[in-house]
Structures are given as C-alpha cells and as structure tokens.
Amino acid sequence: MNIFLSYANENSGIAEEIYFALVGSDHQVFFDKPSLMPADNYDQRLREAVEAADGLVFLISPSSVQAGRYTLTELKYARHKWPHPKNRVLPVIVQPTDIESIPAYLKAVTLLEPEGNIAAEVTEAVNNLVTHPPNARIKPTKDDKRQGILQQNGALFTVVLSSIVISVGLGTLFSFTYPTVPITLSLASLFVMASLLIVFTARRILKKISQIRNKRVLK
Template sequence: MSDALTPPEHAEGEDQPKVFVSYSRKDREKAHRISKVLADRNLGIFRDTEDILPTEEWRDRLEQLIREADTIIFLLSPASAASEVCAWEIELAHELEKRIAPIVIEDVPGQDIPPILARLNFIFCTDRDPFEDAVDSVISAVNTDIDWIREHTRLAGLARRWRQSGERRSLLLRGADIADAERWRDERPREAPQITADQTKFITESRRNAQRQQKLTLALSLAAVVVGLGLAGIAFWQRNEAQAQRNVAEAQRNDALTAQSLYLADLSQEALARGDTTMAILSAIEALPDTTSTDPQQRSRPYVAAARMALTEAMSERRELHTLGFPSPTSSADAEFSPDGKRILSSDFSQAVLFDAQTGKQIAALRFPWQERLLQHPFLARRRTDYSHVSRCKRRRCRHMGRPDRRSS
C-alpha cells in the first residue's frame, strides 16, 4: 500500500537533485532511515509518512511529485512488490522516462519483482549488506549525468504545460533556449533515460515556431522596405512635380516681367520722342534688373536688351547738369529758378528747399505744416511774375499749390 506525502525533509536548494522515494508503509522504518541519510548527503527527498486511501486527489499530488523528481528510488521488498500503489508509481515513472534506482531492502522472489524493475541494476541494502556502501551507491547513481537529468525534468514539465494548454505557441521555447534544448537532445548520455515523445515534439515545434517568426519578421522587413521605397518614390515624384510647378510659375513670372520691361522700354521711347528725357531715363531704368534694389522682383527681373538700348539713347539726350536731392524723396515737388538764375526753389506741401543752381547743393530749407503758410511766404508771393517754371509737375498738384495759369499771367 502507499502512504501520504510530505515535502522534503530538508529544504532543498536549486542545485540539489530531487529524489522521490517509493515504498510500502510496512517498510516505513527502513524508508525513514534511508531518506534521512540521503537528505544529509544533500539530496531533496520526497517520501510517504501516513496511511491514506488512494483517492483521485492523492494521485494528482503524487503524480506531481513524481514529475518534479529527477530520480525515483524504489525500496524493493515483498510488501512494495505486492503494493498496487507502488506499482502505479513505478509505472508512471517509467512512462515519464524517469531514472529509476531500485534498492533491495528485503529479498524478493524473482517472479514477484515488477517487470519494469527486473531489467535494472539493483542496489542491495538488506540487513546483511553494508549500509554505508549502499548509500554511496545510491548517491553515485543519483549524481550520474545529473545536469542532463535535471534538464530532462525541466523540459518534461515545460512540454506537459504546453500540451495541456492546447499547444499554445507562447509557451514554446525561444531564442537560445531552443539551441540549448536541441543540444541536450543530441547529447543524451548512453545510460540516461530516454527522451519522451512530448519532449521531442516540444523541442521540434519550438524550432518550427522560431523559423516561422523569422520568416514573418523577414517578410515584414521586406514589406517595410517596399513601403519605404514606395513612399520615397512618391516623395521624389512630388518633389519633382513641385519643382516643375515652381519652374512653370517662375517662367510665367519672367514672361510677365519681360512683357512689362518691353512696355516700359516703349514708354521710354515715347517719352524721349516728346523730349522728356528724364521720364525716358526713369522708364528705361525701371525696365532693367537692379541687384541693389530692396524689391525682390526688381532684383530678379529678366534682362531685356530693348530696355538697355532705350536707356542708352535717353542718356545720350540728357540735358540736366545736376540732380537735386529733395529731402522728402516720396514727395512730388515743384521747382523754380530765381530771376538771376543762381538759385532754385523746390517745394511741396510740407517744406521748401533752396538749392545752388551751379552746384546743386542745398542752401536752405523751410519746413511748414500746411499749404496756407507756404503761400504766405514773401519769396513765394513773387513767383507769379518773377520765376520761370522749369520743372514738369502734375497739373492737380500745381493747382493745389495755388500756382496761377500761365495763360492768365
């Protein structure tokens, strides 16, 4: 019969081999003695201590401990050989490909030995055998290829959890664990337990899943490259399209400016034909590009040869000796010579400036805020009869200044 279970007698460390001791309750004293010695020799021991009925709950717990054990020690005696529970334990261990170490604690007739144990090497620990020699043999058997055995236990647990979950891919091995498991599978020691079908399938599916992941990653990477190239192509096309549109817009702008320059060149020719060289020069200058201008359009204006020719012709007809620097360049001003021809008076609504006619230098300036004060100036009161009008001005500005019509003077 089988008994109840307790945790290991000594709390095992991570490096302790885990041993499950299977025995009959009739052999409890010998089982306790052997378990205590093995625990003192740094083995983690699972063993039975109390009689209980073989219920389903008990079997589940017992199966869990057998699965977690690295080695199953079977204490062989007439009582354990006849025990149904002990037979179930040893059959489960054999099914799980656990390493089984049978210890003979009492002679058993050959026909009564379970077939699973009959083909194994026995360790004798009867009353007539040296106890310490038997313990040393058990320790040696348990520690043989212990690293490979531990991995056997670990992979068996992982494979069982994977199978019970419905073979979920998330529970498969990944990365370097796959290579380690394959190396463990391929380097099985000659005397070690067989690798179970679940372990083999678990390792194989882990490798297949890794290959699928690699192919998926490669496909996604290639897709990302294709998408990136496509986006780059679209961006390149859009850039070229935008550049082409900018070129068209700039060509249209240049055509418009060229047309404007030709029109200004024509105006310059017309002004020159009327004898207005100043207007001819100004129109021709405006039709030419000016790199020093603050107006971007004037700086980038296309060069028109007709405008240059108009400027050259107008400059050849120029009669002015000096250009007067009126303090307010945005104003439209009148200019008058003094009776002796030595002075020039130029004025607008806000000020009057007196220039030297020979040098063009400013002599004096008179500022006033409104037109009435300008008209009351003594010097300007005589301009009706004493001054000759020498500057071309706009009729409405002259009328606003109060200058009399020459036909009435």
C-alpha cells in the same frame, strides 16, 4: 538531486532511515509522511512528485510488489516519465523477494542488494547517479582538443607519406616494365590517385578487422 522514495508501509522504518541519509547528503526527497498534507489529492500529488523528480528509489519487498499496492502506481508514473530506468530508477532489495514477482521494468537495471548499512549504500548509489547523470556530455578539455588535433594531423601525415611511397613504387615498377614509355604528368597523377585508393582501402580494412577483434573480446 530531487529523489522520489517509493516503499510499502511495512518498510517505513528502513525508508525513514534512507530518507534522513539522503537529506543529509543534500538531496531533496519526496517522502510521503512529511511531504503530503492531509488535504492533498493523493494520486495527483504522487504523480506531480514523480514528474518533478530527477530519480526514484524503489524499495523492493514482497509487500511493495504486491498487486494493488500504491508502490506499483508510483512505478507506473516513473515508467511513463522514464521509459527505461537506467540512471533514473534505483531498485533496492530490502527484504527477500521472489524474483519472478519483481516488475520487469525494475529488473532492466541492476538490483541493489545491500550487504551492510542499507541507508549508506543507497545514498552512495544515488550519489553515483548524480556523478553520472543520463545523457551527460563531458566537455573536452584543452588537452583533449590538442590531442585530437595531433591525432588528426598524424593520420593525415601517414596518408600523405604512404601515398608518396606507393606512388614512387608504382612509378619505378612502371619504368622497369615499360622503359621506353615516358612518365607524363597525367600518368603521375594516375599513380597518385591509385596510391590514395590503396591507402584508404587498407585503412578501412584494418579498421574493420579491429572492430571484429573488439567484438570478440567483448563476447
């Protein structure tokens, strides 16, 4: 994974530790010290590096969120590329920082507050971004497909069986109510249609009730 490491000069020591930890985990890291050449156009090189990155690690400190710092310029480039930081931007608190001074873009995701070794915890968090990339589509296995077919067939069987039972019930009720009226083919078809309508309506009501219950549980 190609990572852009954004930090203030005051945090260069911990940034370097994170850089080596990420490189040791087979990540490509844009770290301005080894990545920028003396003759490079600084702004253009930073913009290109962010555009080429798969993710950005932003080290939060009072210095990095201070107005006028290049870290905020780098964050602006990141926001332009990823309108939402989820699964793309990893904010890491490396020094106690006033929460009000932290950009809202960073606070849109969970801020990583390392409790032990910062470099190790940042590397683990970046590896999780690789394991769960944004918009990842999980390809269903053969067992998943087989299970899906069984569920569809089971649902169809339930609908058919329920319709038959209800149709027979309607026919029986009609015979008791109107014993002198014969049940014709058209009348039987009407019973079947009515039973299907009852079954599908009941299924929709049950599904709606289930959704309401799930929402209450989530709350």
